[in-house]
Amino acid sequence: MSSPFDIEEIFPDEDAAAVRLPRRQTGPAPQGLAVTLLADYTMRTGAWLPSAAIVALLAETGASEAGARTAISRLARRGILLGSRQGRHSSYRLAPAAAAHLSEGGRWIVQSAATTEPWDGWWTLIAFSLPQHERTRRRSLRGQLRWLGYAPLYDGLWISPHPLTPASTAKLAEVAPGAVTVFQARHVELGAMTGREPLQAWDVAAIAAHYESFLRRWRPLLPDVTARRVGGADAVRARTEVMDTYRRFAVLDPQLPVALLPAGWPRATALEVFTAVYDGLAGTAEAHVRAVAGRYTDGPPPDVRSHTVAELLAGVRSGDRPATGAVAGRVAQASGAG
Structure with missing residues (x-):
């Protein structure tokens, strides 16, 4: 795989x-969006999502139907998704190896910004x-x-x-x-x-520019997130996009020592904004994904569950319970560490 x-x-x-x-590429890649989407809502449960639901959800992010179906097919060929078919309906879920990789990757993404040693x-x-x-x-x-x-x-x-x-x-x-x-x-x-x-092995000015671009894109959304004014489809789209963008910082800025960086380095601020958007939209987005998946299933809707940044830091696995207050506190403390 x-x-x-x-x-x-x-x-x-x-x-x-x-x-x-x-x-950077122009626009998010459909395969990356599909992986992010399934990881965000099925990694804790190992749920199967109908392929039609995945296509519909990707369409809400701006992907074409053809592009979404091609992305799903290619991910299955690469062994990242497992497929199942019942009658006319096909469903997919993350392969166990992919889910483990993404769980570790999610922890790494957050830890790369939360570490203050x-x-x-x-x-x-x-x-x-x-x-x-x-x-x-x-x-x-x-x-x-x-x-x-x-x-x-x-x-x-x-x-x-x-x-x-x-x-x-x-x-x-x-x-x-x-x-x-x-x-x-x-x-x-x-x-x-x-x-x-x-x-000089890293282009520090360009990394800072990526951070500033991220903050310009997501800070204005925070009042609407706090006031719960973001609807279901918009919540899924924003949550998928903010993760798809933020996960790149773990590679672009791999915990470069703050002592060597310009004053006011925006790493901690970006983590704070990412956490506010990702966690603040979790409940609304989860409900929307469950509703869309339910349209394409004959029985009960798939067991869709979101997770928080604190749970990413703890390591999300199938069957996990919500993270404890102690774990949540570690992320909050790291986010405010400057």
Whole structure:
């Protein structure tokens, strides 16, 4: 089974020596929206959604019917969705492996912004050497490094401000066995000598611009969310879009040390706004998804249940109960930490 999301949605394929922040795609991809939609309302229950309901819900986000059906079909071929057919009706749900991946991914997305631990000043450096003719392996390795929060300081030398975990080590060994060397080091200032600063591996100004764009898009909605003036279809559309957009920050801004960033870095503010929209619309959106799914089922409507940001941080699994107040408090505290 492939990953539910494609790294090229965030970082289109580019020359290995480039270190600029890549362009975003024009509009959300239907497959990404479909995965986000099913994850947001079925991950806790493993519910099957009628394909017609998925198409109708995606249409409310702006996807065409043909595009929605193609997205569902491709996700099923990739093993991300499981299909079931009863008579003339077909239904889909997340494959167990995809649900587990998305649960861990949801926790990672929130944790990447909620973590406030001080940085110890050590960089992890990953050097690799692959022949030019092994383009597929190079592309896979670079994509995996992006997912892990690394960025290219030089061609073949990628860096992160965080240590390489055993799980990440195993992923890299799987993608490029025998082609990777890992170091840990501190940066040494060279004074008058010229050299690249480690932070230059990321386009900090462009990352900040993405944050500001996110805040301009979603802050104006907060009064309507608080006053419960957002209807069902609009709530699902907004909740799907805000997640589909916000999840990219875990890769674009992989917990870069605040000590190295400009004052007033908007990471915590973006998490606060995301939480207000995502949690504030959860109940209304859940009711709408259940109602739409009910139109296409002969029996009781599917067991649709939303989850909150606190539950994402705790790790959403099938059969989960709502998160405790202690978990919710951790997210609230992290959101207000600045």
